[in-house]
Amino acid sequence: MQTAAPFPTLTRNTTERRSTVRVTRSRAAALAAAAVMLSGGCGGSSSGGAKGADADRFSVALTEPDHLTPGNTSSDYSITVLDTLFETPVSIDAASGKPVMRAAESVTSTDQKVWTIKIRQGGAFSNGEPVTAQSFADSWNATAYGPNGWTNNYYFANIEGYDKLNPEKGDPSTDKMSGLKVVDDHTLEVTLTAPFSQFPITLAYIAFAPMPKAAFADLKAYDQAPVGNGPFVLDGAWEHDRQIKVKRSPAYNGERRAKAGGVTFKIYAGRDTAYTDLRAGRVDLLTTIPPASTAEAQRLLGDRFLRTPDGTMDYLGFPTFDKRFANRDLRRAFSMAIDRKAIVDAVYDGAFKPMASLLAPLVPGYRENACGEACTYDPAKAKALFDQAGGFSGTLTLWFSNADPSYEQWMTAVANQLKQNLGISDIKLRKVPASDYLSSLRERKEDGPYRNNWVMDYPSPQDYLEYMWGAGNRMGWENKEFDDLIKQANSAPGLDASLPLYQKAEDVALAEMPMIPLWNWQNQVGFSGRISGVNVTPYSKNLYAISVKQG
Amino acid sequence: MRYAARRLAQAVPVFVVTTFLIYTMVFALPGDPMLALAGDKPVPEQVLAVMRQRYHLDEPLLVQYGHYMLGVFRGDLGETFTGQPVSELLQDRWAVTAQLALTAWVFELVVGIGLGVLAGLRRGGAADTAVLAGTTFVIAVPVFVVGYTAQIVLGLNLGLFPTAGTDDGWPGSYLLPGMVLGSFGLAYVARLTRTSLVENLRADYVRTATAKGMVRRRVVGLHALRNSLIPVVTYLGVDFGNLMAGAVVTEGIFNLPGIGQQVFQSIQLQEGPVVVGVVTLLVMVFIAANLAVDLLYGVLDPRIRRARA
Numbered sequence: 046m047q048t049a050a051p052f053p054t055l056t057r058n059t060t061e062r063r064s065t066v067r068v069t070r071s072r073a074a075a076l077a078a079a080a081v082m083l084s085g086g087c088g089g090s091s092s093g094g095a096k097g098a099d100a101d102r103f104s105v106a107l108t109e110p111d112h113l114t115p116g117n118t119s120s121d122y123s124i125t126v127l128d129t130l131f132e133t134p135v136s137i138d139a140a141s142g143k144p145v146m147r148a149a150e151s152v153t154s155t156d157q158k159v160w161t162i163k164i165r166q167g168g169a170f171s172n173g174e175p176v177t178a179q180s181f182a183d184s185w186n187a188t189a190y191g192p193n194g195w196t197n198n199y200y201f202a203n204i205e206g207y208d209k210l211n212p213e214k215g216d217p218s219t220d221k222m223s224g225l226k227v228v229d230d231h232t233l234e235v236t237l238t239a240p241f242s243q244f245p246i247t248l249a250y251i252a253f254a255p256m257p258k259a260a261f262a263d264l265k266a267y268d269q270a271p272v273g274n275g276p277f278v279l280d281g282a283w284e285h286d287r288q289i290k291v292k293r294s295p296a297y298n299g300e301r302r303a304k305a306g307g308v309t310f311k312i313y314a315g316r317d318t319a320y321t322d323l324r325a326g327r328v329d330l331l332t333t334i335p336p337a338s339t340a341e342a343q344r345l346l347g348d349r350f351l352r353t354p355d356g357t358m359d360y361l362g363f364p365t366f367d368k369r370f371a372n373r374d375l376r377r378a379f380s381m382a383i384d385r386k387a388i389v390d391a392v393y394d395g396a397f398k399p400m401a402s403l404l405a406p407l408v409p410g411y412r413e414n415a416c417g418e419a420c421t422y423d424p425a426k427a428k429a430l431f432d433q434a435g436g437f438s439g440t441l442t443l444w445f446s447n448a449d450p451s452y453e454q455w456m457t458a459v460a461n462q463l464k465q466n467l468g469i470s471d472i473k474l475r476k477v478p479a480s481d482y483l484s485s486l487r488e489r490k491e492d493g494p495y496r497n498n499w500v501m502d503y504p505s506p507q508d509y510l511e512y513m514w515g516a517g518n519r520m521g522w523e524n525k526e527f528d529d530l531i532k533q534a535n536s537a538p539g540l541d542a543s544l545p546l547y548q549k550a551e552d553v554a555l556a557e558m559p560m561i562p563l564w565n566w567q568n569q570v571g572f573s574g575r576i577s578g579v580n581v582t583p584y585s586k587n588l589y590a591i592s593v594k595q596g
Numbered sequence: 597m598r599y600a601a602r603r604l605a606q607a608v609p610v611f612v613v614t615t616f617l618i619y620t621m622v623f624a625l626p627g628d629p630m631l632a633l634a635g636d637k638p639v640p641e642q643v644l645a646v647m648r649q650r651y652h653l654d655e656p657l658l659v660q661y662g663h664y665m666l667g668v669f670r671g672d673l674g675e676t677f678t679g680q681p682v683s684e685l686l687q688d689r690w691a692v693t694a695q696l697a698l699t700a701w702v703f704e705l706v707v708g709i710g711l712g713v714l715a716g717l718r719r720g721g722a723a724d725t726a727v728l729a730g731t732t733f734v735i736a737v738p739v740f741v742v743g744y745t746a747q748i749v750l751g752l753n754l755g756l757f758p759t760a761g762t763d764d765g766w767p768g769s770y771l772l773p774g775m776v777l778g779s780f781g782l783a784y785v786a787r788l789t790r791t792s793l794v795e796n797l798r799a800d801y802v803r804t805a806t807a808k809g810m811v812r813r814r815v816v817g818l819h820a821l822r823n824s825l826i827p828v829v830t831y832l833g834v835d836f837g838n839l840m841a842g843a844v845v846t847e848g849i850f851n852l853p854g855i856g857q858q859v860f861q862s863i864q865l866q867e868g869p870v871v872v873g874v875v876t877l878l879v880m881v882f883i884a885a886n887l888a889v890d891l892l893y894g895v896l897d898p899r900i901r902r903a904r905a
């Protein structure tokens with residue numbers, strides 16, 4: 046989906062980055078209070094809210110969400126909240142990476158192009174409205190409708206009629222996609238523009254959640270106070286930059302029934318502070334322990350520290366439209382000259398995994414050593430291949446953004462290794478402001494290798510390969526064989542049949558190496574002794590499964 | 597009264613020029629804020645166009661600024677890219693920063709002057725040396741070191757204060773960050789008070805007062821200290837503005853959602869209306885603080901009061 050910092054400091058949005066009391070009183074009061082505090086009157090304020098009505102409630106550290114409308118946010122923080130408030134047609138089983146039915150009863154197709162989604166009977170929104178096929182159609186149409194300007198618009202691009210809602214010029218003539226047909230209250234027929242075997246997996250994404258009729262009366266108000274069909278329901282107003290409270294929904298009758306009475310999302314502007322609060326017992330769950338604190342967290346938290354897989358990958362992309370990087374052997378030489386393990390150990394305290402594959406390990410179809418020799422650190426071979434490819438003259442500029450300090454650290458290490466192993470003497474680091482990074486790449490301003498990051502949307506090889514190496518990719522790389530293989534895989538008769546074809550496509554991309562795989566992110570989760578049942582997966586934080594220990 | 601009115605009238609052109617300058621600066625930042633919001637996924641041009649239009653980003657600077665000012669006069673300060681009204685945001689955020697700044701200010705005022713008097717009266721003594729050494733240390737150490745250390749030691753290890761956030765309300769959540777934020781100013785206040793007091797204690801009028809047989813407390817409290825406070829008041833006045841504006845680091849460490857954090861984020865996101873709104877209000881605070889200082893001079897020193905009349 047987009048480039049993201051691990052727990053971006055001080056930013057609100059997912060893209061490369063990331064945002065408490067009222068009423069002043071008199072000075073006399075301030076002095077009096079100061080005196081009280083100095084005399085020790087303030088101890089014991091460290092319970093995460095474990096008293097009275099809050100006894101069955103736990104807290105989760107979060108960054109301020111940008112939006113709370115399922116179609117209008119792709120940020121992890123927002124999705125953490127929305128995952129409690131909404132239920133998508135399917136969710137992903139963490140062990141197999143396969144879809145599990147949730148709001149849907151079944152998702153079937155005979156030709157991978159026309160899909161029939163049966164909606165589970167008896168589901169309801171927290172305002173009492175039944176969840177029907179129409180609730181899904183309404184939500185999807187609103188997200189795909191260009192003039193709404195919602196972030197997840199693009200997720201509907203492969204549904205027939207999407208282009209009518211997003212014309213090149215002028216206003217759309219309709220606000221409904223022709224490819225969505227409500228057959229009856231519990232049957233939705235979706236026609237895609239081309240066969241797409243991965244469609245059921247994509248339905249786990251938050252953009253495919255339903256919305257009630259009431260939402261469309263005032264979408265702006267709905268964004269502040271969403272009504273969903275999930276295991277939790279909002280409990281009071283969204284207090285911006287402070288907290289969002291949700292409580293168990295009485296209307297929910299699905300399989301994710303909430304174990305705890307409620308969840309308080311406490312908003313932090315930086316992960317370091319959130320981590321300090323976790324240590325102080327002021328917040329119960331933190332899913333983004335900073336890599337720098339890994340060793341300490343392991344020691345302090347013991348079995349309350351977990352490392353969970355993540356779909357996010359870092360790559361080093363080449364501007365192949367620049368003729369200096371047009372030789373694939375040169376690109377492969379770069380790859381072999383980078384010691385991924387040493388960098389990950391030094392910069393991320395070993396928390397990230399060196400990769401020899403374009404796909405993250407949790408994606409079905411992942412092969413541990415898909416890349417082979419080209420991703421194995423071998424300075425001698427790298428140098429030989431580099432010289433054979435004609436070497437590199439002039440200044441080598443390495444591009445990255447300032448969204449997180451670790452980017453500069455690892456890019457510096459890459460620069461040193463290239464210098465040492467390939468003998469490229471003139472290397473410059475180009476640090477671009479986060480807000481300008483993606484637009485620079487989009488305009489192809491980069492004149493050297495750049496940091497590329499991918500946050501998985503859904504666990505399918507297609508989500509990596511087609512978006513990053515497919516038509517119109519950032520590297521300017523064109524390969525007909527690759528494109529054809531992706532097309533074949535997309536129209537394969539099922540998920541399992543598609544995998545070998547995606548793997549073939551991956552082989553092509555690795556042989557050509559327009560973008561080098563570097564490492565795969567890991568999440569570091571810590572929680573307090575108050576809660577149990579923590580099960581953070583790459584697809585969901587599964588907050589419904591957490592219970593608060595009593596007594 | 598007329599003096600105060602004239603000073604306030606000066607604020608109007610300052611307001612117009614500030615808003616324009618800030619707007620221009622945010623406008624001049626590189627990058628497309630809408631693209632940055634969208635992330636890595638391709639965004640249809642249509643969607644980008646809608647967003648740009650919504651925030652007038654597709655228009656030239658002067659037109660954008662015009663839209664903003666028109667809104668301001670209608671009482672509408674615009675909204676953030678996530679659709680939150682700026683006025684609402686400012687209200688919440690200012691409350692936090694004002695409480696923090698006030699806590700810090702009172703801390704540096706009371707403790708700073710107290711230490712300064714203590715050191716000044718016992719010049720060369722142990723207390724004086726201690727204050728001198730202590731304040732040098734505080735000035736030398738960067739605020740984030742003081743902040744993190746205080747948070748870990750006093751908050752986490754000793755549990756004397758909440759580590760972060762505003763859950764405990766005022767004053768609980770604000771004492772520690774207030775002291776951290778005020779520590780720097782405190783050092784200055786203490787030193788200013790001390791130096792100024794030492795000088796005044798040697799002045800003729802103090803000797804006269806003592807010679808008249810006035811008790812020491814009255815000599816120091818009424819005559820020497822009152823005169824010594826003029827530079828201190830100047831500093832405290834300006835510093836109140838600094839405390840409001842300079843709390844970025846402290847707010848970050850202690851997770852207080854004040855205006856410092858907000859400005860930092862909004863500059864990154866290139867949210868013109870937010871930056872302009874916050875900075876303009878900051879300018880107003882500076883103007884008000886300066887005015888208050890000028891008026892206070894009159895109270896402390898009758899000569900200044902008479903010269904103005």
